Amino acid sequence: xxxxxxxxxxxxxxxxxxxxxxxxxxxxxxxxxxxxxxxxxxxxxxxxxxxxxxxxxxxxxxxxxxxxxxxxxxxxxxxxxxxxxxxxxxxxxxxxxxxxxxxxxxxxxxxxxxxxxxxxxxxxxxxxxxxxxxxxxxxxxxxxxxxxxxxxxxxxxxxxxxxxxxxxxxxxxxxxxxxxxxxxxxxxxxxxxxxxxxxxxxxxxxxxxxxxxxxxxxxxxxxxxxxxxxxxxxxxxxxxxxxxxxxxxxxxxxxxxxxxxxxxxxxxxxxxxxxxxxxxxxxxxxxxxxxxxxxxxxxxxxxxxxxxxxxxxxx
Amino acid sequence: xxxxxxxxxxxxxxxxxxxxxxxxxxxxxxxxxxxxxxxxxxxxxxxxxxxxxxxxxxxxxxxxxxxxxxxxxxxxxxxxxxxxxxxxxxxxxxxxxxxxxxxxxxxxxxxxxxxxxxxxxxxxxxxxxxxxxxxxxxxxxxxxxxxxxxxxxxxxxxxxxxxxxxxxxxxxxxxxxxxxxxxxxxxxxxxxxxxxxxxxxxxxxxxxxxxxxxxxxxxxxxxxxxxxxxxxxxxxxxxxxxxxxxxxxxxxxxxxxxxxxxxxxxxxxxxxxxxxxxxxxxxxxxxxxxxxxxxxxxxxxxxxxxxxxxxxxxxxxxxxxxxxxxxxxxx
Numbered sequence: 115x116x117x118x119x120x121x122x123x124x125x126x127x128x129x130x131x132x133x134x135x136x137x138x139x140x141x142x143x144x145x146x147x148x149x150x151x152x153x154x155x156x157x158x159x160x161x162x163x164x165x166x167x168x169x170x171x172x173x174x175x176x177x178x179x180x181x182x183x184x185x186x187x188x189x190x191x192x193x194x195x196x197x198x199x200x201x202x203x204x205x206x207x208x209x210x211x212x213x214x215x216x217x218x219x220x221x222x223x224x225x226x227x228x229x230x231x232x233x234x235x236x237x238x239x240x241x242x243x244x245x246x247x248x249x250x251x252x253x254x255x256x257x258x259x260x261x262x263x264x265x266x267x268x269x270x271x272x273x274x275x276x277x278x279x280x281x282x283x284x285x286x287x288x289x290x291x292x293x294x295x296x297x298x299x300x301x302x303x304x305x306x307x308x309x310x311x312x313x314x315x316x317x318x319x320x321x322x323x324x325x326x327x328x329x330x331x332x333x334x335x336x337x338x339x340x341x342x343x344x345x346x347x348x349x350x351x352x353x354x355x356x357x358x359x360x361x362x363x364x365x366x367x368x369x370x371x372x373x374x375x376x377x378x379x380x381x382x383x384x385x386x387x388x389x390x391x392x393x394x395x396x397x398x399x400x401x402x403x404x405x406x407x408x409x410x411x412x413x414x415x416x417x418x419x420x421x422x423x424x425x426x427x428x429x
Numbered sequence: 430x431x432x433x434x435x436x437x438x439x440x441x442x443x444x445x446x447x448x449x450x451x452x453x454x455x456x457x458x459x460x461x462x463x464x465x466x467x468x469x470x471x472x473x474x475x476x477x478x479x480x481x482x483x484x485x486x487x488x489x490x491x492x493x494x495x496x497x498x499x500x501x502x503x504x505x506x507x508x509x510x511x512x513x514x515x516x517x518x519x520x521x522x523x524x525x526x527x528x529x530x531x532x533x534x535x536x537x538x539x540x541x542x543x544x545x546x547x548x549x550x551x552x553x554x555x556x557x558x559x560x561x562x563x564x565x566x567x568x569x570x571x572x573x574x575x576x577x578x579x580x581x582x583x584x585x586x587x588x589x590x591x592x593x594x595x596x597x598x599x600x601x602x603x604x605x606x607x608x609x610x611x612x613x614x615x616x617x618x619x620x621x622x623x624x625x626x627x628x629x630x631x632x633x634x635x636x637x638x639x640x641x642x643x644x645x646x647x648x649x650x651x652x653x654x655x656x657x658x659x660x661x662x663x664x665x666x667x668x669x670x671x672x673x674x675x676x677x678x679x680x681x682x683x684x685x686x687x688x689x690x691x692x693x694x695x696x697x698x699x700x701x702x703x704x705x706x707x708x709x710x711x712x713x714x715x716x717x718x719x720x721x722x723x724x725x726x727x728x729x730x731x732x733x734x735x736x737x738x739x740x741x742x743x744x745x746x747x748x749x750x751x752x753x754x755x756x757x758x759x760x
Contacts, residue, residue, distance in 0.1 A: 179655075182659050184655060184658060184659060187561075211658070211659055211660070211661050212659065212660040212661020212662070213661055215659075216659070216660075217656065217659035217660075219652065219655075219656050219659075221652075223651075223652045223653065224652045224653050224655070224656035225653055225656070226653040226654075226657065226670075226671045226674070226675070227653070227675075227750075227751065228674050228675050228678075228749075228750060229670070229671070229674060237660060237661070237662060238662065238666045238669075238670055265750045265751070265754060267751055268754060281660060285660065285661070
């Protein structure tokens with residue numbers, strides 16, 4: 115797929131040391147905090163697609179919800195989320211979402227089943243211009259005028275996805291967070307869906323593409339951030355993923371590459387730790403072949419060969 | 430919806446209606462035949478010195494000497510001709526009594542029904558909206574308490590409090606005592622209606638509120654509400670555009686489906702308040718062994734409940750886009 119990176123300016127979105135924890139109830143009335151995201155770092159520049167890749171339960175979707183200020187009430191957030199260099203508070207997020215930030219959810223269940231698509235997408239009391247604009251955006255995604263009057267359950271899978279993407283375009287947002295837009299799709303459909311995001315990025319928007327279809331992510335993204343147990347272990351240009359494990363930095367990224375079907379399908383023993391029982395220091399240490407004494411200490415994110423890595427042994 | 434489909438549905442409901450009535454007739458007739466009620470004794474009542482011969486003559490006159498199966502067909506045959514027989518306690522045709530009492534009950538039931546529906550839905554919305562916060566906690570406990578209070582008991586409490594202690598409302602009946610019917614004003618009727626209606630609405634009000642709350646909480650935690658908020662809709666807009674839209678239909682369906690509880694409740698409420706409606710008549714017919722009236726009311730209540738469920742289904746199929754538009758797609 116053709117890719118022209120236009121990323122020049124500073125980051126639109128910058129997430130620094132983000133931690134998200136949930137207040138949970140244990141047996142009886144005992145409370146504890148479940149830390150599902152810890153010390154996560156991410157940044158996106160205009161015109162760039164950053165893929166966020168990781169297995170289920172690594173905190174990918176929560177990152178999107180945290181940025182949009184959509185976390186449930188029992189969640190507490192630490193760390194910094196800044197937009198255009200300005201630090202965001204909850205009320206800023208509420209103001210910006212739907213205008214500067216747009217979420218592209220994964221399936222048709224994110225549309226109200228009892229409301230026709232057209233009015234649902236334009237929002238409450240739309241102006242004439244907004245309705246006109248909605249028509250233009252729908253036209254761009256080959257959604258006929260009749261689609262406006264359909265209910266979500268009447269849409270085909272492809273139509274539903276294009277409707278969801280068009281909500282982001284209609285909002286005019288400069289930051290788009292796409293949450294698993296391609297699950298259960300065959301390669302051709304998935305590439306078509308991802309092509310939409312490439313076009314949006316090429317128009318100068320910043321796109322965060324949350325996915326576990328990692329091989330697809332390399333194809334379309336400019337950079338890939340690898341998530342493990344709620345934190346970023348590596349951020350690398352997607353070219354590195356195409357070149358292979360030698361170009362990658364973190365042992366988990368290498369293992370991930372080796373586990374892909376086309377690269378040998380080699381599994382790594384062990385499993386991602388549950389958020390309630392995180393190991394001290396490096397979260398990957400229990401499964402890591404490079405593990406040493408020092409891995410039990412604090413592991414900072416550091417720059418390495420044009421990417422970022424959270425590993426003291428990476429070279 | 431196509432015309433063909435409408436006729437198909439009408440046919441289906443008609444068939445269901447007829448089989449329901451046949452089944453109800455058989456079951457209630459069998460139950461009455463098995464019960465120790467003796468219609469002759471009831472007819473003779475307190476009149477002393479009625480000889481066995483006279484009793485047999487009465488039984489023969491009524492056809493009570495015939496086998497039960499034949500009696501059933503005789504009874505069912507007259508019902509088909511619109512003859513429900515004569516009430517033993519009121520000494521008037523059963524249909525006239527049902528018509529007259531039902532009108533009185535209808536005012537009571539409609540008031541209670543509308544009251545519990547509107548109030549229950551509103552309180553349910555408030556609880557759902559404040560889910561987990563103190564207004565929800567307080568109202569929820571209140572509703573759960575109300576769910577577990579028996580209708581007749583709350584009726585007696587209302588009577589003691591509002592009629593005896595405070596004297597705001599009359600003690601019972603539907604009109605003031607000793608006043609000619611044509612001099613009774615509408616305000617007096619309403620004045621008599623309030624307490625029984627309030628009692629009756631207590632039956633379903635808390636249920637509706639809790640049900641609505643549950644639905645609203647589900648909707649507010651749904652994916653589509655999350656996405657609506659992500660698109661920048663405010664809390665109020667989300668509630669109005671997505672919340673109410675998605676809970677109104679189940680609430681209306683449930684409300685129309687509650688006709689059976691309403692009828693059952695009216696028997697208790699009308700007895701406590703001596704309100705001369707169909708519920709009180711049903712109880713009187715049972716106590717007084719008035720078999721024609723009892724069977725008539727049973728059949729009538731079946732029709733009443735059936736109509737409620739039918740209305741619920743019709744409203745559902747008109748208002749729910751998935752059902753409405755789904756039909757068009759099917760064929």
